Amino acid sequence: MPILGLGVSYRRAPVELLERLAFANDDYPKAYRRLRELDAVREAVVLSTCNRVEVFGDVTSYHAGFLDLKRFLSESREIPSEEFADPLYSHYEDDAAEHLFAVAAGVDSMVLGEPQIFAQVREAYRRAESEGATGPVLAALFRGAVRAGRRVRAETGIGAAPSGFVQAGAGLAESELGELSGKAVAVVGAGAMATLAAKHLVERRVESITVLSRNPDRAAALAAKVHGTALPLTEIPTAVSAVDLVVSSTGASGTVIGIEAVREALRARRSDRPLFVLDLAVPRDVEPEVGHLPGVRLADLDDLRDAVSARNAGAADEVARAREIIGEEVHRFTSWRRSAKLSPLIQALREHGASIEAAELARVAPKLADLSPKQREAVESLAQGIVAKLLHQPIVTIKQRAGSGPGESLAQTVAELFGLDVPESR
Numbered sequence: 001m002p003i004l005g006l007g008v009s010y011r012r013a014p015v016e017l018l019e020r021l022a023f024a025n026d027d028y029p030k031a032y033r034r035l036r037e038l039d040a041v042r043e044a045v046v047l048s049t050c051n052r053v054e055v056f057g058d059v060t061s062y063h064a065g066f067l068d069l070k071r072f073l074s075e076s077r078e079i080p081s082e083e084f085a086d087p088l089y090s091h092y093e094d095d096a097a098e099h100l101f102a103v104a105a106g107v108d109s110m111v112l113g114e115p116q117i118f119a120q121v122r123e124a125y126r127r128a129e130s131e132g133a134t135g136p137v138l139a140a141l142f143r144g145a146v147r148a149g150r151r152v153r154a155e156t157g158i159g160a161a162p163s164g165f166v167q168a169g170a171g172l173a174e175s176e177l178g179e180l181s182g183k184a185v186a187v188v189g190a191g192a193m194a195t196l197a198a199k200h201l202v203e204r205r206v207e208s209i210t211v212l213s214r215n216p217d218r219a220a221a222l223a224a225k226v227h228g229t230a231l232p233l234t235e236i237p238t239a240v241s242a243v244d245l246v247v248s249s250t251g252a253s254g255t256v257i258g259i260e261a262v263r264e265a266l267r268a269r270r271s272d273r274p275l276f277v278l279d280l281a282v283p284r285d286v287e288p289e290v291g292h293l294p295g296v297r298l299a300d301l302d303d304l305r306d307a308v309s310a311r312n313a314g315a316a317d318e319v320a321r322a323r324e325i326i327g328e329e330v331h332r333f334t335s336w337r338r339s340a341k342l343s344p345l346i347q348a349l350r351e352h353g354a355s356i357e358a359a360e361l362a363r364v365a366p367k368l369a370d371l372s373p374k375q376r377e378a379v380e381s382l383a384q385g386i387v388a389k390l391l392h393q394p395i396v397t398i399k400q401r402a403g404s405g406p407g408e409s410l411a412q413t414v415a416e417l418f419g420l421d422v423p424e425s426r
Contacts, residue, residue, distance in 0.1 A: 001042060003141060004065040005096040006073070007054030010110050012087035015301045019283035021077050021084065023048040024253040031076050032131035038072065040064035043135040045128040045142065047103070049120050050282040050301065051110050056100060058137040062092050097141060097333050101326045104149035106158055110301070110308050111165050112315055113158035116192055118149045140336060148329040152322045158315065165193065166200045166247070168308045169278040169299065173245050176276045176297045181205040186239040187228075188248035188256060190218035193280055197247045198226045210239045213250075240265035246277045248285040256285040262293060339399070345411050346395055348420045353387040 008021060023031060023046055035044040035055075043058035055072065059065025070088070074081040091099040099108070104121040106113035125142040128134045152158055174180055185206045187198045190213040198209055209228035213219035216232060223230035231239055236257055240246055241264075250256055257277070266275070272295060279286040279300040291298030361368075361383055368376055394414055414420075 001058050001060060001137065002062065002065070002093050003056065003096045003137065004059045004062060004069065005054055005056045005091040005099055006066060006069040007047075007052055007089065008084055008087045009052035009054070009089075009108070010050075010301065010305070012089075013084070015282060015284060017084060017087070018051070018053065018301075020079055021048075021053040021073065022283055023053070023077075025251075026253075027076070028127055029131065031072075032128065032133045034072055034076055035133055038068040040068040043138045044069075044133045045124055045138055047121065047124040049117060050280070051117075052103070054103075056096065056138060056141065058135065062090075066090055094330060094334055097144065098326060098330045100141065100145045101148035101329055102323075104145040105152035105322055105326060106149070107152070107319060107322050107326065110305065111168070112319070113153070114165070118146075118153070121145055121149065136340075137337075140333065144329055144333040148326050151325050151329065155325060156321045157318045158322050165280055165304065165308070166197045168304045169197075169247065169280065170200065170204060172299050172303060173276045173278060176274060177244055180245065182207045183245055184208045184210075184243040185245045185247065186210045186212060186236075186243045187222070188212045188233070188236070188246065188285060189250040189281075190215060190222045191249065191251060193249035194247070195222055195225075197249065197280070198222055198228070201245075201247070202226050206245075208243075210243065212236060212239055214252075237261045237264040237268065240275070241268035244273065244275065246275070247280065248278070249280040250285050252281070252285060253283060255287045256281075257290065258287045259289045259293070262290050262296065266293065266295065342398055342411050345415055345420065346398060349391055349395060349414070349418065352418055352420060353391050357383045357387045 008017065010018065013021075028046065031046060032044070035041055035046075035057075038044075040060045041057045042060070045056045047054045047056070053073070055069050057065055057069055059068070070081055073079070073084070100121070102108045104118055106115070106117055109117055121142065125134065125138070128138070170180060177183060180201065181204060183206050185201050185208065187194050187201075187209060190211060194211075194213075198211065201209060209223070209226050210231055211219045211223040211226075211228055212231050212233050212235060213222075214233050216230065219230040219232075222228075233256070240257075240262060246257070248257055257279075262275075262277075269275075275296045277286055277290060277296060277298045279298065282301065284300055286298060286300070288298070290296060361380060368379060371379065398411055398414065
């Protein structure tokens with residue numbers, strides 16, 4: 001069955017739409033129950049990250065799969081389909097594989113080579129597998145994506161600057177605050193992106209870092225790494241009142257930094273110095289109205305697009321090499337798929353030969369009745385050998401051409417010549 005990928009990404013969708021479409025951890029069990037009920041979808045994986053929401057499916061056909069997956073996104077996220085119709089894209093068969101492999105390699109990311117996406121692709125498949133939504137087709141597809149991602153990172157310079165989001169955000173902060181050296185910073189969150197942010201800001205010689213998280217142990221661990229201070233998330237007003245820059249990146253499904261908390265912080269500030277708030281999360285951590293407060297500049301992923309694009313422009317040669325690797329892995333995957341599609345034909349050929357052999361031996365059985373066991377074994381061995389030799393060249397040729405388009409037309413011809421009713425392959 002064919003593969004279809006459907007979704008929206010940062011390339012054409014604003015962060016407001018991405019956060020509405022995004023799946024939180026608690027959403028997946030219900031989402032996969034919906035996917036398993038779809039008539040046109042036999043396997044499915046949901047990939048939901050800061051930059052994209054995509055669904056990959058093993059579908060009955062392009063049209064039926066497209067309608068089912070589009071309806072799934074609309075109904076599961078409770079968003080009318082017309083609201084995401086414009087940025088919605090689809091990739092089919094080889095194009096779907098190429099797209100997913102590029103995503104896993106970090107080539108399709110806002111920050112070229114971002115390390116998080118590789119782990120997110122693997123985790124997306126594992127979650128779908130645990131929900132009973134996968135099978136052999138998507139298992140092979142995601143194995144290929146992981147292999148492509150590893151090769152690109154090992155064989156090119158892509159991914160050498162994993163803190164690209166933070167670097168771009170820090171650049172925006174400097175345009176408002178001046179040099180970050182000597183500035184006070186609050187980092188909200190203690191996950192991978194927050195850790196990258198804290199470490200990068202230490203390299204920029206900020207004066208102090210306060211880490212806030214719902215998980216006290218993780219906040220304390222990150223604060224220790226950057227020689228900072230840990231506070232509970234409830235202390236946001238206190239922390240914000242004393243800093244110049246706030247960087248927020250949590251996995252929360254709702255607002256973490258509200259406008260009232262920032263108002264309270266502004267009232268407690270000892271001066272009228274500006275405050276820069278960088279929101280790296282999807283869904284957004286910071287209430288958008290915070291950016292309307294006097295003296296506050298709020299930036300989110302939409303604001304980072306231009307800055308990150310400029311950084312990516314200088315890596316054209318590395319991207320070209322990455323695309324070559326992705327092409328090689330796509331060819332490897334599509335060759336496997338064609339071989340898998342031809343396996344039922346090869347099995348049918350062998351069974352057809354065995355049935356003819358058995359029928360002919362049964363037909364002449366009365367004439368062989370007087371043969372000794374050894375003589376009978378020799379006759380049966382001769383019949384088996386003749387059948388095997390007759391089928392050998394057709395099977396070898398089918399296997400040799402399995403990785404090419406003509407292989408499929410050859411398979412159809414062979415099936416017609418031998419009068420075979422070959423079962424559909426997945």
